[in-house]
Amino acid sequence: MNFKRMWAVLVSRNYEFLRDRAAFGWNFLFPFLIVAGFALVFGNDNRAQFKVGVFPVAPETAVESLELPDRFKETLYLDLIYFDSFDQALDRLSHHKIDILIKNSPRPWQYWISDTSPKGYVAEKIFRESTVPLEVFDELLRKEAITTVQIRYIDWLFPGILGMNMMFSALYGVGFVIVRYRKNGVLKRLKATPVTALEYLTAQMLSRVFLIMFTIVIVWFGCDLTFDFHTQGSVFDAAVVFTMGAIALSSMGLLIASRGTSEEFANGVINFISWPMMFLSEVWFSLEGAPGWIKTIAGFLPLTRMLSAIRDILNDGATLAQVGPDLMFLGVVSLACILAASWLFSWTK
DSSP states (O other), X not given: OOHHHHHHHHHHHHHHXXXXXXXXXXXXXXXXXXXXXXXXXXXXXXXXXXXXXXXXXXTTOOGGGSSSOHHHHTOTTEEEEEOSOHHHHHHHHHTTSSSEEEEOSSSSOOEEOOTTOHHHHHHHHHHHHHTSOHHHHHHHOOOOOOOSOOOOHHHHHHHHHHHXXXXXXHHHHHHHHHHHHXXXXXXXXXXXXXXXXXXXXXXXXHHHHHHHHHHHHHHHHHHHHHHXXXXXXXXXXXXXXXXXXXXXXXXXXXXXXXXXXXXXXXXXXXXXXXXXXXXXXXXXXXXXXXXXXXXXXXXXXXXXXXXXXXXXXXXXXXXXXXXXXXXXXXXXXXXXXXXHHHHHOOSOO
């Protein structure tokens, strides 16, 4: 491998990206949009989790004047939505726009839920519990305090959002670019130069990794100023894992783009790979309690191993040595994909 030729391809690719004002502007602006979105969605720790419809109630009615259980009106994470008529409220309930519907009247209280709504089931339990005197629970239950570090949901979720953004940027950014080059005949001209397939693909991967890490730095510091992330481990160690993950995902993009001139086909293959990773890699939710075979499949996905290592570092204070198996897995995937892509690579077809 000639590093001078590879560096020339890397520099030319970066220049091309910088000169494309639309692409550069979007990639520079997109991180700030992510920060703004996080601030809007997760800026309030007391955001509502359940939507409660109440009828018949005028829009300007105060919560204190509702004829509902006092403990229910004081419950956190409930969003009370007023309706004038029963028909309008029932329509919203049947379309899952509210989780439970309660009639504003003296005892006995009437309520409606959708049997197909999991949130409606939980909202019903909350409403029924609020009608029982607290003394009953004091005799049966005893609340204990958590002695370990309590991790906020945003601290657990944020690495998953970054990982998902990395995955799409790596797969689409690398895959589409090379397929388009081949389709437009750019690779055909490069074939006449001394640049080898391995040098060219490595340069493309490094260029994409640089862009991904640039985006992550902006999003990380922007969101940290807004949410004040609670990190137990080293941010530098997390950056190492992010870099290894970006290399692994970009290498997968190179493998997808090693052949073919159809952008539509490349899009289909990328979707086939990215969507399972998005749902099985614990981006949004934990797989705790899922069947064993699902966990086994998820364990072979690069995004799963990257997010597991990052959360171990940031949420539990693990070191690079402790997440060594995950880093080794990402390194093996990166090496295998880029070598396979170099072997299968075609400049023209």
